[in-house]
Amino acid sequence: MRLFFTPRPQKNMLLLFIMGVLLLFPCILCADGERVERKKAELEELKKRISVLQEGLRGSQSRLNREDSVLRDVDMRINDINQNLQDLEKQKSEVLKKMDDLSRSRQQTSRELEREQMVLAEQMRAAYISGNEEYIKLLLNLQDPAIVSRILSYYRYIARDRVETISQINDYLKEMARYEADFVNRSQELESVIEKQKLRWQSLDFAYREQMTAVKRLRNQVSEESGEIIRLQADEQALLKLLKELQTVLEELLEDERSKDSFRDHRGKLSLPVKARISESFGSRRKIGNLRWQGILLHGKSGSKINAVYNGRVVYADWMRGFGLLLIIDHGDGYMSLYGHNESVLVEEGDWVESGQAISTMGMSGGGTRPGLYFEIRHKGKPQDPMRWCRR
Incomplete structure (x- = not known):
């Protein structure tokens, strides 16, 4: 009779495995704990990075909104200047038309003045050549003094009326010349204002291009595809x-x-x-x-x-x-x-x-x-x- 029981080989192997697992269990628990802590740390780090990115994106978007606002202001100012330029060009066209009308009227009146002057000159030449002979002949040929008086008065009236007509035409020409000078001055003033507006437009156009460059730079910062789609x-x-x-x-x-x-x-x-x-x-x-x-x-x-x-x-x-x-x-x-x-x-x-x-x-x-x-x-x-x- 055997005093001791001899275990089978399979039971020995199982026992050794169980003992090994019991010995390694604390190490496994420790490794899992470290892994969990590491993942937590990674998650926190990721959250921090996301927060930083979001903060930066908000800042860029805020700057972009400000730049867009400036761009809008420049657009509106350019629009105002363009409208002002169109109004000024219209005024200038009206002034030039009035100047053209005055010029045609002045030319026509000048021709009338030349005709009147020629007629008066012809009358004066005829009077100079004839001298007093015409008056003597008139007195000798006409017996009725009343008729002679009327005819002489008629001649004097015609000459005086011709001189008065020429004087009126001269006055009218002088007045037109003053109007024409005023229109020329107005046209020059408008041209000066137009040139200043054009210079302002050029300055704003330069500012617009600079603003566009700033906006593009900021948009390149924030316009990732998803963000651009949302916008x-x-x-x-x-x-x-x-x-x-x-x-x-x-x-x-x-x-x-x-x-x-x-x-x-x-x-x-x-x-x-x-x-x-x-x-x-x-x-x-x-x-x-x-x-x-x-x-x-x-x-x-x-x-x-x-x-x-x-x-x-x-x-x-x-x-x-x-x-x-x-x-x-x-x-x-x-x-x-x-x-x-x-x-x-x-x-x-x-x-x-x-x-x-x-x-x-x-x-x-x-x-x-x-x-x-x-x-x-x-x-x-x-x-x-x-x-x-x-x-x-």
């Missing part, structure tokens, strides 16, 4: 909100201005607002994200006249982020046309405009990189393809 979508939503508000007001206030000749009857017959190259088409993909163009973008010469595509009421004429100086015209029945990136606006809110009337000039307001016009047609806020409405 564009916000601009679109702001425009939609504005259009809805305008539509509500228009339906209430402008009902009596609706014409029997409806905008929708002119589909495919309208002219484009300006003769220029279409660089972006309706519905084409924009350079950022999956956004698409809601209108068309035309590029041309700075200062080109922009015309209304159809008659209607100007319901918006102001600066708007993403669109610059923006004009919106209501055409009735929920149809509106939009004109963005204008350099200057030639009409005011509330004005009634006719089809083909000049309403603005092409520019780069709102951050454009080259002169252009952004053009939309909408029906009850929904974008329409402008090329389905306009002829090329």
Whole structure:
């Protein structure tokens, strides 16, 4: 009989494994704890980095908003100067026309004066040649002293009247000369003011370009693709909100201005607002994200006249982020046309405009990189393809 029990090999192995696990368990727990703490530290560090980035982004966006505000002010000042220049040019044209009318009148009067002077000279020459013989002959041939007296008085009256007429013409010419001198002075004054306004415009144009450089630099800092998409979508939503508000007001206030000749009857017959190259088409993909163009973008010469595509009421004429100086015209029945990136606006809110009337000039307001016009047609806020409405 055996006094001791001999374990089987499998039981020995199991026992050794259990003992090893018990010995290693504290180490495993320790390693897991360290891993958890490390992950917590990494998470905190990530939160700090995100916070720093967000703070920097907020600062950049704040600076960008300030720069956008300055850009808006410059755009509006350029618009004011352009309008002032147009008024001055109009005044100058009127003065030059009056000067031209005066010049023609003075030439005609001068010719009349020359004729009168020639007639008077001829009379004086004849009187000088004949001397007193005419008077003697007159006295000898006429027996009635009363008739002689009347004839002599008639001659004296004719001569005196001729001299008086010449004197009046001379006075008139002198007066016209004074008016002409005044108009010349006025024209020179206007020319001086126009030159000063042009210098101001050049100074503002330089400031605009510098501001554009600053804005571009800041936008490069903050305009990562997602941020740019959000900004564009916000601009679109702001425009939609504005259009809805305008539509509500228009339906209430402008009902009596609706014409029997409806905008929708002119589909495919309208002219484009300006003769220029279409660089972006309706519905084409924009350079950022999956956004698409809601209108068309035309590029041309700075200062080109922009015309209304159809008659209607100007319901918006102001600066708007993403669109610059923006004009919106209501055409009735929920149809509106939009004109963005204008350099200057030639009409005011509330004005009634006719089809083909000049309403603005092409520019780069709102951050454009080259002169252009952004053009939309909408029906009850929904974008329409402008090329389905306009002829090329």
